[in-house]
Amino acid sequence: MMHKLKLNNSLTRKKELFKPINPNSITMYACGPTVYDDPHVGNARTLVVFDILFRVLKLIYGNNIKYVRNITDIDDKIIDISKKRKIPIEKITSEVTKIFHQDCDNLNCLKPTFEPKATDHIKEMIEMTSSLIKKKFAYEKNKHVFFSVASFKEYGKLSNKNLEELKSGSRIEVSDLKKNPMDFVLWKPSDDKDPGWDSPWGRGRPGWHLECSVMSEKYLGKNFDIHGGGLDLIFPHHENEIAQSCCNNSTERFANYWIHNGFITMNKEKMSKSSGNIVSITDAIKKYSGQVVRLALLSAHYSQPLDWNEKLLDNQSETIDKWYNVYENSEDQSPLEIAETLLDDINTPGFIAKIHELYNQAKKGDEKCKKLFNSACRLLGLFNLDKNEWNSFKKNKFNISEDFIIEKINKRLIAKKNGNYSLADKIRNELLDNGILIEDKKNETTWKYK
Numbered sequence: 461m462m463h464k465l466k467l468n469n470s471l472t473r474k475k476e477l478f479k480p481i482n483p484n485s486i487t488m489y490a491c492g493p494t495v496y497d498d499p500h501v502g503n504a505r506t507l508v509v510f511d512i513l514f515r516v517l518k519l520i521y522g523n524n525i526k527y528v529r530n531i532t533d534i535d536d537k538i539i540d541i542s543k544k545r546k547i548p549i550e551k552i553t554s555e556v557t558k559i560f561h562q563d564c565d566n567l568n569c570l571k572p573t574f575e576p577k578a579t580d581h582i583k584e585m586i587e588m589t590s591s592l593i594k595k596k597f598a599y600e601k602n603k604h605v606f607f608s609v610a611s612f613k614e615y616g617k618l619s620n621k622n623l624e625e626l627k628s629g630s631r632i633e634v635s636d637l638k639k640n641p642m643d644f645v646l647w648k649p650s651d652d653k654d655p656g657w658d659s660p661w662g663r664g665r666p667g668w669h670l671e672c673s674v675m676s677e678k679y680l681g682k683n684f685d686i687h688g689g690g691l692d693l694i695f696p697h698h699e700n701e702i703a704q705s706c707c708n709n710s711t712e713r714f715a716n717y718w719i720h721n722g723f724i725t726m727n728k729e730k731m732s733k734s735s736g737n738i739v740s741i742t743d744a745i746k747k748y749s750g751q752v753v754r755l756a757l758l759s760a761h762y763s764q765p766l767d768w769n770e771k772l773l774d775n776q777s778e779t780i781d782k783w784y785n786v787y788e789n790s791e792d793q794s795p796l797e798i799a800e801t802l803l804d805d806i807n808t809p810g811f812i813a814k815i816h817e818l819y820n821q822a823k824k825g826d827e828k829c830k831k832l833f834n835s836a837c838r839l840l841g842l843f844n845l846d847k848n849e850w851n852s853f854k855k856n857k858f859n860i861s862e863d864f865i866i867e868k869i870n871k872r873l874i875a876k877k878n879g880n881y882s883l884a885d886k887i888r889n890e891l892l893d894n895g896i897l898i899e900d901k902k903n904e905t906t907w908k909y910k
């Protein structure tokens with residue numbers, strides 16, 4: 461099929477025409493969550509961005525897409541939180557994974573083809589570590605195994621920095637055991653109380669970077685099409701994945717295209733657990749619905765930062781509300797002709813602007829535009845709630861009965877009749893605070909959800 465999917469490749473820092481290794485089997489890997497605490501809106505952006513890319517690839521290449529998104533269920537952060545809360549690790553990881561899956565469903569993300577867990581691949585991680593030692597890319601020291609970055613001359617290529625620049629620009633784990641401070645851990649020993657697996661270097665556990673090298677190879681092969689994740693993963697996580705895989709496999713390329721999404725900010729500061737300025741996906745969905753959160757996440761280009769605030773969410777909510785006037789869940793396929801904007805490096809804001817235009821034409825009665833509007837909304841993954849579900853969502857959200865609203869409106873009418881305009885305004889604002897917008901028409905007052 462003819463297409464012109466262009467992607468901005470972080471590896472070459474150029475917008476490139478996407479050329480798959482095998483057009484009959486497209487391969488994509490996105491780094492998934494570390495399941496230690498409720499996922500937040502910053503994590504949701506990666507989910508939704510790669511979901512859109514997955515949908516676009518399906519549109520072009522059909523269903524032959526292998527999309528892998530891993531679950532990190534062994535990590536120091538998980539161990540720490542388990543100790544702090546005195547809850548077993550398995551309980552934490554299974555509960556957070558469940559919440560994560562519910563969030564994905566509510567955001568209307570398609571299921572990845574494979575969702576491997578790190579703890580199911582310890583054997584392969586031990587094998588890769590042994591092999592890297594054998595090939596002299598890694599060394600053992602005091603029950604630890606480190607990757608020797610000096611053994612890989614391409615190290616730093618993805619982040620476009622040399623070793624010295626990387627060293628000065630990042631917080632690196634200091635350890636007397638390392639030959640070079642930039643070396644990173646492949647395997648480390650575990651205390652008796654901590655989770656651990658038997659290995660040639662004693663009882664221990666893998667370093668985080670290793671799992672993605674192992675699992676991408678297992679499910680997608682030594683060289684695959686697309687790899688991605690949040691911008692903060694470029695260094696050291698992705699740089700380390702490349703080093704491990706290319707050295708072990710004697711390959712020049714690991715993934716051909718690297719895609720990184722920008723941060724979510726709040727008041728211009730990056731949303732992150734460590735800064736403490738987070739909104740959980742579940743809370744955002746509860747307040748605004750999954751589709752409104754989804755549209756908000758797609759309202760900026762994926763490579764740009766996106767500021768999370770009430771105005772942004774209210775605007776998306778109004779848009780969705782308006783679009784329900786025209787949207788119909790018909791069976792027409794998403795035609796490639798409307799996807800042009802998306803094919804240009806997943807330009808979602810441009811595509812959303814197109815949907816607004818189609819909406820305006822459809823509202824004037826243009827049937828063709830209406831069909832295209834429906835297809836475009838579906839391609840974006842919107843309208844997973846039907847109109848009734850949406851209306852009842854809004855009703856529940858505000859948790860106010862109709863009787864209450866009508867009573868307030870009547871009180872306000874009496875206040876106005878008596879010339880008590882300050883009371884009338886007070887009632888109007890009170891309703892507004894509860895998400896109810898009232899409008900005075902000729903002889904009556906109408907109301908709607910904000």
Ligand SMILES: [Zn+2]
Pocket residue numbers: 490491492672697
């Ligand atoms: Zn990864």
